[in-house]
Amino acid sequence: MSLEAVLRAISPHFVNLSERILAYGPQGKLLLRNLEEHWFAHCVTMPRHNVFPCDSIADTLQLLRSNSLDDQLPFALATLAAMSKSAWNESLARVSSHRIVKVNVIVDASESKSLLHKKQRERKVWWRKLAQCPSRFVLAEARKARNLDVTEIEAQFPFGNITVETITYYPGIRKLYPQTEGSKDNAADVHMIEHVASLDWGCLALLCDSHMLDKSTSAYIHPKLSPYKTTFQIEKQQNETDVEDLNRFVLYLNNTLRAKGISTILTNTEQIVEMCLIPFVVSVNRTSLKNGIVHVKNRSTTLKEAVHISDLVKYITLRSS
Incomplete structure (x- = not known):
C-alpha cells in the first residue's frame, strides 16, 4: 500500500x-x-x-x-x-x-x-x-x-x-x-x-x-488526539417515533461534556463516526431517562460499559488521557 x-x-x-x-x-x-x-x-x-x-x-x-x-x-x-x-x-x-x-x-x-x-x-x-x-x-x-x-x-x-x-x-x-x-x-x-x-x-x-492495522478494516487513533471524543446514539424501541425527550437528554449530556472541555459531535450516521475516528459512542434509551444509566462503547475494544451520567465526564476524561 x-x-x-x-x-x-x-x-x-x-x-x-x-x-x-x-x-x-x-x-x-x-x-x-x-x-x-x-x-x-x-x-x-x-x-x-x-x-x-x-x-x-x-x-x-x-x-x-x-x-x-x-x-x-x-x-x-x-x-x-x-x-x-x-x-x-x-x-x-x-x-x-x-x-x-x-x-x-x-x-x-x-x-x-x-x-x-x-x-x-x-x-x-x-x-x-x-x-x-x-x-x-x-x-x-x-x-x-x-x-x-x-x-x-x-x-x-x-x-x-x-x-x-x-x-x-x-x-x-x-x-x-x-x-x-x-x-x-x-x-x-x-x-x-x-x-x-x-x-x-x-x-x-x-x-x-x-489506517494500517493488521486484520482490520476500521481505523482508530489515540483518544487523546481524536478530533472528537464522543458522539451519541439513541436506542429506539420498536415502532417508536416520538423521541423528543431523548433528543433533549442527548443535548443535555452533550452540553455537559463540552462545558468540561470534552469535544463532541452530534451525528446520526455510523459513517460519520468512522470517518471522524470517534473513540466513544454513548447510547441512551428510555431506561436512561429513569435511572440515569447510559452505555459507553469503546470503538477500539468494542466493549460497552454502563455508566451513570454523573460519572460520564470522569469516565471519558480518564480514558482520553
Whole structure:
C-alpha cells in the first residue's frame, strides 16, 4: 500500500498532499492542534527541569542570565509553532515546509551523554504511546550531520519510513552564550541536547498508523488526539417515533461534556463516526431517562460499559488521557 493510497483512505477530511504542502481538512486541523497541545504538556509543562518558551535561543539565554534564572542545570528552551523549510522525508513526498516544535536542553557537560540517551528513549516512548502499533516507531541509527551526532525517530511502513523527530547532541555551545569575562569558562562546561518534532509529519505518521492495522478494516487513533471524543446514539424501541425527550437528554449530556472541555459531535450516521475516528459512542434509551444509566462503547475494544451520567465526564476524561 503506497502513501498515496493511504492518504486516499484517510480522506481529505483529515489531510491530503497538495502542491507540496500537507493540507488539512476540518478533522485534521483538530488533530494537529491536539498533537501540539499534548506535546506542550509533556515537553514544556511536565518536565522536572525548568522550560522557558522562546523565539531566539541567544536572546533568551541573555535574558535568563541577566536575571540569574540559568543557574540551575539542566534547563530548557522551547520554540513553538515554528515553520521549517529543511527537507524531511524527501523520498516519500516533497513538502516545501512543515510545522515543528523544538526543545533545547542546556545541561552540565558531565551529565550530557546520560541525558542524551534518556531523551532518546523518552521521545521514542512518547510516540509509541500514541500509536496503535507502538513497535512501528523506532530509533534510527545515529548519523553525523555538520559534525554533530543526530538520531532520528522513524515510523516504519511498507511504503517507507516517516521521520517524525530528530535528536541532536551539541557538545559545545559557547557561541550561544553571552560572552562576558565571568561566563566564558562556564559556557565551556555546558552542552546542549535538541529534539525537534514535526507536527505535520507526526500527524501523517499517526494517521497512516491508524489506517494500517493488521486484520482490520476500521481505523482508530489515540483518544487523546481524536478530533472528537464522543458522539451519541439513541436506542429506539420498536415502532417508536416520538423521541423528543431523548433528543433533549442527548443535548443535555452533550452540553455537559463540552462545558468540561470534552469535544463532541452530534451525528446520526455510523459513517460519520468512522470517518471522524470517534473513540466513544454513548447510547441512551428510555431506561436512561429513569435511572440515569447510559452505555459507553469503546470503538477500539468494542466493549460497552454502563455508566451513570454523573460519572460520564470522569469516565471519558480518564480514558482520553
